Amino acid sequence: MTNKIHSVLTGLITGLTLALSSSLTVANTPDLPKLNFCVFDPIGVKGPAYQGMMDYKAAALEWGAILNLKVHTNEAVALADFKAGHCDAVGLTGTRVRPFNKFTASIEAVGAIDDYEQMRKLVGMLAKPRASKYMIEGDYEIAGIMPAGAVFVFTRDKTIDSVEAAAGKRLATIDYDTASVKVVQRIGATMVPVTIATFAPRFNNGYVDIAYAPAIAYEPFEMYKGMGDSGGILRFNLAQMNGQLILRKDKFPQQFGQKSREYAYKNFTKALEHIVAAEDNIPEKYWIDLPDNKKTEYKEMLRQVRLELRDEGVYDERMLKILFKLRCRTDPGHYECVEKLEG
Numbered sequence: 001m002t003n004k005i006h007s008v009l010t011g012l013i014t015g016l017t018l019a020l021s022s023s024l025t026v027a028n029t030p031d032l033p034k035l036n037f038c039v040f041d042p043i044g045v046k047g048p049a050y051q052g053m054m055d056y057k058a059a060a061l062e063w064g065a066i067l068n069l070k071v072h073t074n075e076a077v078a079l080a081d082f083k084a085g086h087c088d089a090v091g092l093t094g095t096r097v098r099p100f101n102k103f104t105a106s107i108e109a110v111g112a113i114d115d116y117e118q119m120r121k122l123v124g125m126l127a128k129p130r131a132s133k134y135m136i137e138g139d140y141e142i143a144g145i146m147p148a149g150a151v152f153v154f155t156r157d158k159t160i161d162s163v164e165a166a167a168g169k170r171l172a173t174i175d176y177d178t179a180s181v182k183v184v185q186r187i188g189a190t191m192v193p194v195t196i197a198t199f200a201p202r203f204n205n206g207y208v209d210i211a212y213a214p215a216i217a218y219e220p221f222e223m224y225k226g227m228g229d230s231g232g233i234l235r236f237n238l239a240q241m242n243g244q245l246i247l248r249k250d251k252f253p254q255q256f257g258q259k260s261r262e263y264a265y266k267n268f269t270k271a272l273e274h275i276v277a278a279e280d281n282i283p284e285k286y287w288i289d290l291p292d293n294k295k296t297e298y299k300e301m302l303r304q305v306r307l308e309l310r311d312e313g314v315y316d317e318r319m320l321k322i323l324f325k326l327r328c329r330t331d332p333g334h335y336e337c338v339e340k341l342e343g
Contacts, residue, residue, distance in 0.1 A: 035251055037067045038078040038087035045071050059263060064253035075196065088251040089143070093196075094242045095177045098314075100140040104244060106319035107145065109309070110179050111302030113240040116272055118326045119147050125322075127265035132258055134318070141249035143257040144264030148241040149214030149275040154223055156209050158232040161288050163187045163298065169209040172199040178314050179239070180212070182305050200226070214241050215279040224286075232288040236295060238302070296335075303336065307343040 039053050057067040070087060072078035075096065082090040098105035104126070106112075113119050123145050125131060135142040160166055167188035173180050175193040184191045192208045200221035203211040217223060218233075227233075245264070247257055290298075309315045320343055328337035335341070 032061070032064055032066045033251070033253070034066045034068060035088040036086065037069050038082055038090035039069050039071050040073075040075050040078045040091060056263075060256075060260075063256045063259045065256060082246070085248075089245065089247045091243055091245050093148070094244055095174070095179075097142070097244045097246065100246050101135070101137045101142050101244075102314075103134050103137065103316045103319050104142045104145065106316040107242055107323075108179070108239050109306050109315050109320060109323065110183060110239045111237070111299055112306060112320065112323040112327075114237065114327055114330060116147065116150075116275075118323075118330060119240050119242075120268055120272070121326060122322070123147070123265055123268055127261040129258060132261075135257060135261065136249060139248055139250065141247045141252075141257040142244055143247045143260035144245040145261070146243050146264055146268065146271045147275060148243055148271075149216055149278070150237040151212050151214055151239045151241055153234040153236065153238065154203060154211045154213060154227065154231070155234070155288075156203070156206065156226055156228070156231045158230060158288060160210060161232070161234065161290070162294065163301070166210060170207070172202055172208040172211040174199070179305065179309055182309060183238075183302070186301065186305060212238060214275065215282060216275060218278065218282050224283075227286060232286050233282065235287050235289050236298060303341070303343055310343060 037053070037057070053069055057069060060067050067089075070081075072081065075092065078087070078090055079092060079096060081087050094105055094108040107122065113122070126135065126145060155161070160169060169189050170192050171184050171189040172194040173184050173191045174195065175181060175191070181191060189210065192202065194202055194208075194211075199208075199211050199213065200217065200223055202208045203223060204221075204226035206226070211223075211226070213221070213223070245260065247260075249257065306315060306320060310317055310320055324336075324342045328334065331337065
């Protein structure tokens with residue numbers, strides 16, 4: 001089971017290294033800075049996330065740094081070590097990035113990205129040199145963004161197929177995710193605090209009625225056990241989960257972050273293939289299609305949540321405007337575009 005759990009977390013945290021290869025060798029590098037990189041891998045040094053980062057480490061030599069990989073089996077511990085200065089770089093899920101860069105953390109704004117093509121365009125834009133100023137906030141720099149997939153609602157009972165039906169139900173919620181807490185409150189569900197490691201067991205054993213996750217969680221976390229014969233997955237995109245790499249910028253050579261962002265974007269397609277395959281492998285019997293009027297209703301609800309969180313300082317207004325423009329280029333006739341309802 002540990003190996004299965006790891007395969008999901010690889011997609012969430014270490015997408016930067018999926019399917020990468022390098023022929024670089026360590027040679028004649030005595031003058032390069034030696035820097036600690038926190039690698040989140042529940043299995044440890046034998047896990048694929050850690051092993052995959054060896055390719056990134058090799059590429060980093062060309063960018064002017066020798067990376068000492070430090071494995072962590074818990075994301076919270078990796079984050080704590082990074083904050084304490086024990087590591088010079090770390091990979092985290094988008095929601096965890098907020099203390100370091102509110103602009104890129106807002107990529108996960110609920111309902112703000114409709115599809116993977118919009119996500120691709122966004123990551124491509126942010127990988128360009130002219131966007132580098134947005135990647136830096138204080139002492140930190142975002143050095144790569146990779147997709148982890150659309151977030152869907154998993155339910156143990158297909159009759160829970162609407163906001164109204166979710167009222168009063170127990171919903172597994174990552175409590176440090178402000179947006180998720182806000183959505184749960186708005187729909188009137190009962191919040192049950194969970195972590196990445198505990199949300200699936202609580203869903204599978206019936207402790208909660210509803211959970212949310214990208215499709216890559218379905219097989220490794222055995223979420224089909226929780227759904228059984230009566231459960232399902234709402235085919236509605238709540239948000240776009242992603243993984244981000246954070247550097248202490250003053251510790252790294254100039255242009256390291258820019259080269260890393262370009263490196264990540266070049267491998268966007270590889271990461272996306274993994275995500276799409278996971279979605280395609282979910283049996284069709286589980287998918288619940290919502291009528292168009294319900295989709296519109298829920299998108300408006302999420303827009304209102306975005307506006308509230310923007311006004312509360314949780315979401316970055318600049319990122320929301322970028323995402324608004326991306327959505328409107330895709331569907332210029334949508335009501336929010338016609339009425340210019342940014343957010």
